[in-house]
Amino acid sequence: MGELVDGKGESGRAVLGRTLKFLREKAGKSLGQLADETGYDKSYLSRLESGERLSKVTVMEDLDAYYKAGDLLVSHWRSVRLDAFKDQYKRFMGLEATARVMWVFTPAVPGLLQTEDFTREVLSGGQTTPDADELVEEQVAARLGRQYLLRQKPEPDVRIIMDEVALRRPAARAETWHDQLLHLEAVATWRNVTLQVLPFSAGVHHHMTGSLTLLWQKDGSAVAYKEGNGCSQLDEDPDEVLRRRLSYDRLRDLALSPSDSLAFIRGVLKELRS
Template sequence: MNDGVDEAGWDVEPGDEIEPVVQAVGRLLRVCREAAGMSVSELAEALGYGEDMIRKIERGARIPRPELLDRADQLLKAQGHLRAFMEDMRKARYPKKVRELAELEGRAVEMLLYGSHNIHGLLQTPEYARTLFEMTQPALSEDVMERETAARMARKAVFECEPTPTLSFVQEQVTLERPYGGKMVLRRQLEHLLEVAQLRNVTLQVMPTDREEHAGTQGLIQVLKFADGTAIGRSDGAFNGRPVSHPKDLRILELRYGMIRAQALTPRESQAFIERTLGRL
């Protein structure tokens, strides 16, 4: 039997709006368990988790993995009542800030994304993302790294949205050359970039290091535009790094991004650059 530290789920963040839903799932699990005539220890043993972990889930202090609800539904003959919350728990297990970002990205019809330090999260492979979290200081626990990596990968659902959003990426050359995690991790990452660049709704460009003029000296830029004509943007070097939505502020970010795109390699040149970089590995 494992202790459930990584496998059973994650603790609810204090004040998170998903807390009432997690508590409701916990109460439902307890009701189903009692209706089945099982004790906490019996359910814990049957599921392969620690008794304390099951108690935390029933108290609403722990977010259960969807897989746990699936197994519990079958074991307790809950007739799909526990399974009905699987998707809610799948979303709830991601950090609040990631859920909020994923919600915005899911509504966007156009995204302008400039990355100056790392490859953008929407473009990352699981291995690359995991490596970034492994290098975080202070060091993250295994549980947190797993949670953050899974959350980042879940955001990539934007590539499957209908209608598909228009995505424009500009990446600094150095982000394609720094071998985080080793050459094999970088190789797979570059191969993934070439795959994504083939999508009709994606434009991927590379900003060469040797450019004498560069409009991106103030760092990361992100602009998300929505179907109702509104937008939200952020840049490390503008507006104190805070998200902005006023048209005047957004025009500044779009102007900078437009200049960055003009100064970068064309999409075709960028693809050739990635292929050459891949060939040197």
């Protein structure tokens, strides 16, 4: 099926759309039949084939299973989702996708752990253009797609420290916030994820205005990615990465233990319910 993925001069989204159309026609299905048999809207499937929309990864998983195509569509989708991000972030995401160890600090609920409804609410606030809804859905799909790496094999070893402020700024809809807290509670029990809360009682610290991510590859190489105040920086220099790692260690020393952090999240859930 090499002819499906070469696509010289085409965007990744166009190649994926062409592949979707090829598989449908090879199966002898019309768009209407495909919609009936998969449960997806006909117009939505049409826009995927024309390259107008970026789907969620779960749609590609469903269609891979429907066409018995292995992970062909998911593999295409992993590359296509990068189209939604800026070049430097694409470089970071490429490293993130292959990292064996990941350490993250964030003053907000990290994208890797956001539910779909919470992601949509976060991304909707700054959109004012006529095509805002379309843009938001593209960004939602791209952000949720990053979560795929948490369940790939082999599973990366992930440590995430969240500032308490992330748990004190709820979503506008109580149901959305409740579901987000439930998801954080569940993630805190995953075997490959260590989740910690940095409490207000720890006082001021040196990462209050942005997030920090450290990634280690299988060969031991590491990078640091700092983001905040509308700027981002990817550091690959060993001395700079070491400096960032030491700053992360200081945050970890101030954070609640994993078990106390889980209890803290459950406490916030209890407050919400009452």
